[in-house]
Amino acid sequence: MPKQSPHVVWFRRDLRLEDNPALAAAADSGAPVIPVFIVERPDRLGGAARWWRGRSLEMLGASLERLGSRLILREGTPLDAIMALLHETGARHLHINRRFEPKGLGIDAEITTEAGHLGIEVHEHQGNRLHEPWALKTLKGESFRVFTPFWRRLAENYRTPQAWPRPKKLVAPAIWPGGLPMEKLQEKAIWTTGMAAAWQPGEAGALVHLKSVAGKLAHYHEARDLPATDGTSRLSPHLAWGEISVHEIWRQLTGSGKAVENGFLRELGWRDFNTHLLYHFPRLPVESWSAQFRAFPWEKPGKQFRQWQKGLTGYPIIDAGMRQLWLTGWMHNRVRMITASFLIKDMLIDWREGEKWFWDTLVDADLAQNAGNWQWVAGCGADAAPYFRIFNPTTQSIKFDGNGDYIRRWVPELAKMPARYIHAPETAPAEVLIDASIRLGRDYPRPMVDHAKARQHALDLYQGRGQNPLSGPTPKKQDDLFS
Numbered sequence: 001m002p003k004q005s006p007h008v009v010w011f012r013r014d015l016r017l018e019d020n021p022a023l024a025a026a027a028d029s030g031a032p033v034i035p036v037f038i039v040e041r042p043d044r045l046g047g048a049a050r051w052w053r054g055r056s057l058e059m060l061g062a063s064l065e066r067l068g069s070r071l072i073l074r075e076g077t078p079l080d081a082i083m084a085l086l087h088e089t090g091a092r093h094l095h096i097n098r099r100f101e102p103k104g105l106g107i108d109a110e111i112t113t114e115a116g117h118l119g120i121e122v123h124e125h126q127g128n129r130l131h132e133p134w135a136l137k138t139l140k141g142e143s144f145r146v147f148t149p150f151w152r153r154l155a156e157n158y159r160t161p162q163a164w165p166r167p168k169k170l171v172a173p174a175i176w177p178g179g180l181p182m183e184k185l186q187e188k189a190i191w192t193t194g195m196a197a198a199w200q201p202g203e204a205g206a207l208v209h210l211k212s213v214a215g216k217l218a219h220y221h222e223a224r225d226l227p228a229t230d231g232t233s234r235l236s237p238h239l240a241w242g243e244i245s246v247h248e249i250w251r252q253l254t255g256s257g258k259a260v261e262n263g264f265l266r267e268l269g270w271r272d273f274n275t276h277l278l279y280h281f282p283r284l285p286v287e288s289w290s291a292q293f294r295a296f297p298w299e300k301p302g303k304q305f306r307q308w309q310k311g312l313t314g315y316p317i318i319d320a321g322m323r324q325l326w327l328t329g330w331m332h333n334r335v336r337m338i339t340a341s342f343l344i345k346d347m348l349i350d351w352r353e354g355e356k357w358f359w360d361t362l363v364d365a366d367l368a369q370n371a372g373n374w375q376w377v378a379g380c381g382a383d384a385a386p387y388f389r390i391f392n393p394t395t396q397s398i399k400f401d402g403n404g405d406y407i408r409r410w411v412p413e414l415a416k417m418p419a420r421y422i423h424a425p426e427t428a429p430a431e432v433l434i435d436a437s438i439r440l441g442r443d444y445p446r447p448m449v450d451h452a453k454a455r456q457h458a459l460d461l462y463q464g465r466g467q468n469p470l471s472g473p474t475p476k477k478q479d480d481l482f483s
């Protein structure tokens, strides 16, 4: 029977055995290891992410059992839950991989203090980002606000750490503490069917998936903007749940040099950049970064907001994206930008309403990435797209989904529309609509707003010609695509 007091490993968004510094350190101690996951109350996760979490924890539990261990599930306020577990098990060591969300940081600091009073050591490890958000500074010693210099600094300084080995065995404690049954966390509602068909949550699925990504990257640069193709890695939910380590992705993909050349690693850099922003500006999810935007007269979300959520706007590319999101818990990045721009700039709805909807429906929902990107599209974030960039959903659709294959897949009522009219069915001649079995307003909605008018209205407001006090230079030149 083991005599050493156990080490507790508290899993959060690092649901993996491979390259997991907190787990590796506990295993290395030679002491019994108690892996735990706490469903933190209040549970702020959205529905789609809850589904993913349940499946991923099931996988993690099964992997731990193969090492002679198990995953203890608890729920409650994290401070109480973790302190109770440490007390019950007599553990003197707690291992965590650092997290950077403002609430999580506060909780971890509180636990470290409380544990310290009891002589329990909290070991914090770095395992979830390429760099710690405080590690990179501008030449003036400040945090970064602009992505390109941030990325340059990160890429220059980054040294891939040696992988932390997957433990071969974990010593079990003499007595296992009790926990919740795994079934308690499984979301089985009917709306999860599409997600279950689209994804394989868990570390094993993530590692298999990563192998298939390497082949795709040769064409990443050209394919990443085409939503009908399988041109991006689709690693985001695996990364969001830490089922794969970002260092491992870097290790596996830099061998050929391709990932660097074609910009893939730069995208991973955005993940770190948004984390950096959130760490230095904890109000990122709730307040526009740019003070000028804080008094913007947003419209109240009503019927049109619900049409946007359901994918019934009458703009096929938007409807395709919103339905892909609802059915699979994921949306292609190009379409995330188009749908977000439409909500904010054509409908004048507060970016935080869109952020909340994405939070509830994305399997990859991540506080920093979601807020950072919504602020970027709104034009109010650090290093954001200028506010006068208003995506034209129809031109975007023609450019990035020329044949309309993405639209046909997610908006099946338009399946018979010819490519020429699929991007704007209301422009099709009557006989084309008849051939495609579409009666506008019945089988598929007419556009719910007139983009040209909505765009002008938004620009007027942004430039202070409406009631909004936002001021700034009138854009001299605008990209056609955005007009």
Ligand code: FAD
Residues within 6 Å of the ligand: 224, 232, 233, 234, 235, 236, 237, 239, 240, 264, 267, 268, 269, 270, 271, 274, 331, 332, 333, 334, 336, 337, 340, 358, 362, 364, 365, 366, 367, 369, 370, 371, 373, 374, 377
């Ligand atoms: P790839 O193109 O294969 O990129 C590889 C990885 O790089 C991604 O898995 C992701 O971790 C990272 N990455 C790529 N683009 C971005 C980006 N713009 N910002 C940050 N990281 C990026 N991503 C999330 O992970 N969680 C979110 O909650 C989220 N919300 C978003 C909301 C809006 C309005 C927008 C416009 C984007 C959002 N993104 C979010 C970023 C991006 O859309 C997804 O990361 C990407 O679509 C995931 O697909 P992929 O794994 O195939 O990406």
